[in-house]
Amino acid sequence: MSFHDELVAQTAHERNGLLSIPIIQSALAGRIARDDYVAFLNQAFHHVRHTVPLLMACGARLPARLEWLRTAVGEYIEEEMGHHEWVLDDIAACGEDRAAAEASSPSLATELMVSYAYDTIQRGNPVGFFGMVLVLEGTSVALATRAANTLQTSLDLPRNAFSYLLSHGDLDIEHVGFFKRLMDRIDDEGDKAAIVHAARRFYVLYGDIFRTLRDGGARLAEAA
Numbered sequence: 001m002s003f004h005d006e007l008v009a010q011t012a013h014e015r016n017g018l019l020s021i022p023i024i025q026s027a028l029a030g031r032i033a034r035d036d037y038v039a040f041l042n043q044a045f046h047h048v049r050h051t052v053p054l055l056m057a058c059g060a061r062l063p064a065r066l067e068w069l070r071t072a073v074g075e076y077i078e079e080e081m082g083h084h085e086w087v088l089d090d091i092a093a094c095g096e097d098r099a100a101a102e103a104s105s106p107s108l109a110t111e112l113m114v115s116y117a118y119d120t121i122q123r124g125n126p127v128g129f130f131g132m133v134l135v136l137e138g139t140s141v142a143l144a145t146r147a148a149n150t151l152q153t154s155l156d157l158p159r160n161a162f163s164y165l166l167s168h169g170d171l172d173i174e175h176v177g178f179f180k181r182l183m184d185r186i187d188d189e190g191d192k193a194a195i196v197h198a199a200r201r202f203y204v205l206y207g208d209i210f211r212t213l214r215d216g217g218a219r220l221a222e223a224a
Contacts, residue, residue, distance in 0.1 A: 003192055004183040007134060010196050014203035018139065021210045027147050030154030034094065037151060039213050041091050044164060046106035047209075049084040050114050052077055054129065057118065061126035066191075069127070072182055076133075079175070086164040093161035109212045113205035120198050127191040130183070131198025135206055137175050140168045 001009075008015075018024070026032050027040075059073035092098040106114070120128045148165035151157070159166075186192055 002180075002184045003186050004180040006192075007183060007196055007199065011134070011199045011203060014200045015135075015138070018135075018203045018207040018210075019142065021207055023210050023213055024143065028143065028150060030150040032151070032154075034155050034157070036213065037155060037157075038091065038094050038096055040210075041087055041094070041164070042101055042104060043107055043110045043209050043213070045084055045087040045091070045101060046104075046110045047114050048087055048164075050117070051080045051083065054114075054117050054121065054132075055080065057121045058126045058129040061121055066127070068185065069182065072178075075178075083164070083168075086167060090161050090164050093158055093163075107209065107212060109205070109208040113202065113209065116201060116205055120194075124198075125191065125194035127186070128194035128198035130179075131195045131200070132202045133179060134195075134199045135202040137179060139206070140165075141176055144168050 023032065023036065027036070055073050055077045059070045059077070062070045062073070088098050088102060091101045105111075117129060117132050120126070120132075144165040148162040152159060152162055183195070186195070
């Protein structure tokens with residue numbers, strides 16, 4: 001079994017826990033309010049704005065033996081530039097104040113997930129950051145386009161209010177193949193363990209953003 005397949009298998013329990021969160025299931029069925037969608041976009045902005053800085057930090061911390069992975073991180077950076085602007089565009093298309101969203105603070109759940117990502121890179125094994133990539137890109141492929149199409153109808157919002165979900169759903173399908181090839185080149189057991197560990201944590205941390213979306217992230221769910 002390839003390492004990518006092992007990674008998916010070893011984190012299946014946590015992935016299923018994320019996908020079964022009630023508000024996610026409600027969104028896929030078109031049963032959430034416009035305020036829920038706007039709240040999601042606000043939190044998405046607060047973690048997407050860190051994607052490029054996190055990738056840069058990860059690339060800087062990778063050891064010389066993983067120079068090939070540093071090159072791949074550079075490709076990711078080029079792809080991810082400016083995606084937080086898509087989220088702000090969607091917020092504005094929903095009739096909300098773009099500047100206010102940009103100036104707002106993240107929820108506790110979002111802040112903790114982002115902080116853990118930086119901590120993984122700076123204090124732990126920087127390769128573990130790819131556990132976050134698995135969670136966010138894998139979730140986008142599984143949910144983004146489907147949710148956008150359903151919510152556009154149920155919320156009666158314009159198509160340009162879903163640019164982040166639609167663009168990420170399409171882009172991340174391409175990224176999944178790239179990610180799989182990268183993971184299958186990982187041959188160090190310590191690196192593999194760091195990625196699996198981080199992915200399990202990120203499934204829970206990302207899930208907490210959704211679990212607490214309606215109370216501003218003030219109450220964290222118990223870790224799985």
